[in-house]
Structure formats: structure tokens, C-alpha cells
Amino acid sequence: MKIAIVHEWLTVIAGSESCFKEFAQIYPEADIFVLVSDEKSLVKLNIDPSRVTNSFIQKLPKSKTKWKNYLPLFPFAIEQFDLSEYDVIISSSHAVAKGVITNALQTHICYIYSPIRYAWDLYHQYLDESNLKKGLKGFLAKSVLHYIRKWDRTTSNNVDEFIPISKYIEKRVWRTYRRKSYKVIYPPVAVEDFTLKIEKEDFYLAASRLVPYKKIDLIVEAFAQTPEKKLIVIGDGPDLDKIKEKAKDNISILGYQSFDVLKDHMQRAKAFIFAAEEDFGIIPIEAQACGTPVIAYGKGGSLETVKGKFKGQSIDEEDTGVYFDKQSVPALIEAISHFEDNYVKFNPLNIRKFALTFDKKIFIQDIKKTFAEIIEKHKK
Template identity: 30%
Template structure:
């Protein structure tokens, strides 16, 4: 009788999943993705070029962080980080990943090129092929120290691009944050990528029916040249609509001077999450003037019932159409196809005249919830661990 009783199966050990991320110096969209991965697979080993030591989230802080040799260079985690771009291939090449079952990298620079242990599959969540190498090098040459960075990239760029393309072979499977990025991965690396949109905190960013919408427009952005915030300021000056701008960055002082004599534009600086959610709930609409690979801000706004006026280039634009073409619909916003003050002002007029319904905005945003991201990533991880 005892011989007929089958032994209970041993519980399966959780797979050992190591993580890699370009750098840990601030909390932006890429770090939101890393946080979800750390929640799914951490605490675990986390490899990075640079670690500023700032606690980004509890899940990330719980990981065992292994910074590269670049960490020892002067001001590498601060203002001089971009000066070290030509050294990043060397730094990532020196990282040694401990034994694991799967390596997951999140990359918009060089971390897709980290070398996994022999026989270990490597899943790369790619926010973008390195912009400063392929399509937006001029943006990285702007600002203080830009000429020095530009000289470094001019001298090393061709070899850097060859290295970047060659080391794409270290990735077993690519995930892209949008169809726009998947097309760029194919163009730059000759590799296919499955699309898994980034996680958006739709459980936090929610409408509040007790809050009435007001008559001003909102921009939420890093204040950097390629974000085109200056174009929205000029549109507000010409069109006379009230505008509030939340964000910080290298252009902050320049933009503050630009709005000094424009009474209908208010600079708010960087804001915390509760303030940001309140802004989304009260704004008449969000203006999104930049070309992004995905763009989490419009989805956060829509999750709060706030409609969006978004820049989406013409269909034949060689840059592609950007992430807003995938996140914003006619039911949740309006579009403009030129990054000019006139086009922005016209889009704002259309948005205010016939605002999309808040419930339609919310429904669209829920397509990008954290649970949707978790399920998609889990499926890819299970396939790879099974040898797929």
C-alpha cells in the first residue's frame, strides 16, 4: 500500500534572475520599469554602470548593486556622466555577472551589451537604441560642456556604433517599449523585438469626480532642448492660453527668463507625485510636444481623465511616429504633426473646444496598467527559461 503512494513533488525553486540597468541616478520612466522587474524577481543582483546611492524605490534598494569601474571616475554619477559616454563600452565590458538562470537588462544606452554568463539567456527590455549614437546626437551635444561631448562622440562614434551593433548579438530576445522602438531596433541592430509597453501606475493616477477641471493647460517634462517646451511657451504667448509647466532640467533658467514677461505661463519646477496627480486632475488638458519612444506622461494624464494634445509626426516622417501614436487615440486627445507654436496653439484650441470624455481617457490608460506589463514580462521569462 505504501509503495503505491507517490512522493510529493519538491517545490520548484524560483529561478535566479539577475538584473542590469544603465545607471541609477534618478527616477524616470526607465526606473519605473526596473522597479517592476525588481518587484517580480528581486531582491537579486543588479548590475549598473553608475550608482549615485540615492534610494529610488524600496524594491530597487533591496537589490545587491554592482556598479562598474566607471563609478570611481570623478563626478561620474553627476554632472559629468555624459562626458564619459565614449568610455561606457569599456566599462560595461568589465562587468562580470554571477551565475544565474536568466539575465534581464533594461537599456537606452549600453546595458544591452552586458555579457551574460555562458549558456545563460539574456532578455533585453530596450527603451531605445542609444540615441546619442544613432538619431539624436545633436541633442546630447547641447548645453554646458556640449562641445566636449560632441568632440568625443565625433572621434569615437563610428567605432562605437560598430560595437553597439555587434554586441546586440549578446541578447537572446529583445522586448521594445513600443512599436516605434521595435522598428528602430530592427533598423539599428537587424533584430526583431516583441512589444511590451511600460507599466503605468494607473492605480495611483486616478480621476477624482469631486475636483473640477480648470481653464489652463499643462506640460510635464524634463526641461531639456529636445523636449520642445519652448515651443509650447511660444504657443501660449501667441495664443493667449494659460499654461503651467512642471519639471526641471538644464533649460530651467533659460525658460524662466523666457516666461518672465508672459503672465499666462507659470513655471512650477519639479513636483512630487501627489502634486502631479492633482495637476492632472485639474488641467483642461496636457500638451505633449516631443517625439518620444513611448512617453509615460500622456498615459498618466489620461489615467486621471485628462485629455492630451500630442505631437505625432506625419506617417512618412523618417523618424517614425513616436509612442504617442500608440498611447493616445481620437477618443482621448488630439494630434498635431508639426512642432511649431502655431500647430500647438491650433491643437489646444481643438482640444478645449471639444474635450474628450474623462471616462474614455481612463479606459485608454488602463491598457498600460502595471498588471498588464507584469503578465507580459512573466510570459516571456517563462518561455525563455523553458528554452523557447
């Protein structure tokens, strides 16, 4: 049985690349197809370059750093891979990987992180943040995204079975493609890299890449209005200067830090603050693996990765955090107050126990079993 694994790009290491790495290790004989890759990322992922076939985008100027500039070419590029000799195609897709051309004798399994967010759910936000709402560039961008939406929906028919990363994405797959998913399998989290610490200190932690949708600025504004509470922010990104300007004396912006420094803060923090609407969200699970409760925006993947309650709901010993219902400063301040009123009810041992349900070993076992079931079901 010949297997091909398709992914969008291997130029940065993020959550989807962690899943891709596991697929590549589960099927070490599989060939790999990507739009673009770089040598450093392949080394980090322990991928032999001889396994990798890149698209023509690889040869375009600055493709390894500015690959997103070639967005209009992505659908055409992914369709150029000739996968006709393979029995099984596994697409690891958050943009166009699922759009590879397959035939009736092949089984195509798509592990999907999301339908293309900037073409669907984040369409207006993407245009606004990129200053593409008006003018000729705006017209061209809207036309490209309109085409990609049509292409994306059409190519969903190339997939035999979808496996979404969360129930939240399962709903989005149905809404976008009108396709039922085979089952949800949560992404792997390296919880064994994070160790439990029972004793906590009197500070809150936020850690993320500093980009608009992560809402770190909202967290900083909330603590700027509550000067008696201490906040530490770890992370770097284009919003760093803007966030520093909003910080008061009770807020420390540490910028980029090593993994050991991040883990140390996660272990000691009174709570981890997470204000983004994510498809899944790995970092709150990492914090919980340290026995640290989470204060999270109660929408999207957080409803699955944090076992929490909203204000007015009773906290019990199995809970791992609290939710706030709006991405606003007053809502977050209210959630922090709710958390502090119930702080003694949170048990670090139970919090870590919940985090362990997302362990990488569970992911590998579930993926192997599920892929085998699907291949057997779709034997041609």
C-alpha cells in the same frame, strides 16, 4: 536557475528605473549589475545594496553625479562583468546594458528602451547642443560615438530576444540591429496613483523636466501668441530661465512642484500639452488616468499612449486627445483650436479607461509570462 539583471546606472529615478524595479521584485533572488549606483536611489527602489555589483566606474571621481562624462568607458566597463555562472541574463537597456558578454549556454533577454539615442537618432542634435560639431573636442566626440555605434550593433548579437517598450522602439530595433523583436510590452504606469476628476477648469497644463527636446519652450511660445488661453507649466531644468523669459501674463511657470500639486493640476486641467517626440511617454498616461485629454505631437510613442486624431479627422467618444503633426507653434495653435472645437466629445471616463490599459499590474503579468516563454524556448 540563476538570474542576473543588468542596468546602466541607478543614480536617478526615471522611467527605465521603474521597469528595473519591477524586474528586481519579480526576481528577488537575482543579482544586479550596474555601471554606477548611489545609496539614495537604492533606498527609493527598495534594493538591498548587497545584491548590487558596480563597475569600476563607481570608483572614479564624481561618478555618482557626473557618470555621463565617462561615456567612452561604458562599453569596456559593461564587458568586465563576469556573468558566466548565470543561466538567464535580463538586460534593462537604453545605452550599453545589453552589451554584457554571454555564452552559448545562457539565455539573454533584453528589455530595450531604445538603441543608444545620442549615438544614433540624436547624434547630430547631441553634437549641436553640446557644441561639439567642430574642433578637437568635436573630433574626439565623433570618434567615440562612431566606435559606440559599431560596438552597439555588434553586441546586439549577444541578445537572444528583444522586448521593446513600444512599437516605435520595435521599428528602431529593426532599423538599427536588423533584429526582429519577440513582442512589445509597454512600461508600467502607476495609474492607481492618479484619480479621476470629471469637472475640468479653463487652463491647460504642461509638465516636464525643462530640457530642449521636451519642447516646453514651443508650448510657451504658442500660448504667448494666444493670450486668451491660460497655461500652467510645472517642472525645473536648465531651460527654466529661457522659458520664463518667453512667458506672458496668461502663462504661469511654477517650477518644481510636489507630486500632490502636480496631480491636482492634472485632475483640473482642461487638457495636458505634450510636444516631445518620446520613445514611450509616461506622463500623458498619468494625465489621462485623471480623465484629462491630451494634445500631443503625433510622432513616436504618443501615437500609442494617446488615442487621438489629427485635424480633419473626426473625433469619437473613444478618443483621448488630438495630435499635431509638426513641432511648430502654428501646428500646436491649430491643434488647440481643433481640440476646443471638439471639447464636448471627450469623455473623462473613457479617457481613464484607456489609461488603465497601461496599469502596472498588466505589465507584471505580461513580463512574467513572456520571460517564462522565452526561457523555455531557449533552454540549452
